[in-house]
Amino acid sequence: MQPETHAARGLQSLLQVQRGDLVLTAIATMLARGAETGSLRGDIEPEDITVMLLGILLTTAGDSSEQTKRLLDLMLDALRTTT
Secondary structure, three states, X not given: OOHHHHHHHHHHHHHHHHHHHHHXXXXXXXXXXXXXXXXXXXXXXXXXXXXXXXXXXXXXXXXXXXXXXHHHHHHHHHHEOOO
């Protein structure tokens, strides 16, 4: 492997990790605010959201957008507190 290729791949991996950290931080902020207002459950971790989204997107790839919408609606309902 050429050094510049190895360095480029290393940089790409670093950028993906940093973007992932930014996404998790943003999700954590939204979850915390929602829990403070009582609109979202307080026992949800940011990683739970990313895993659920990934699962939905992977299982509905190529399927109808209607199924994707239903699954996303179910996910959002699961995050809300019950009143």
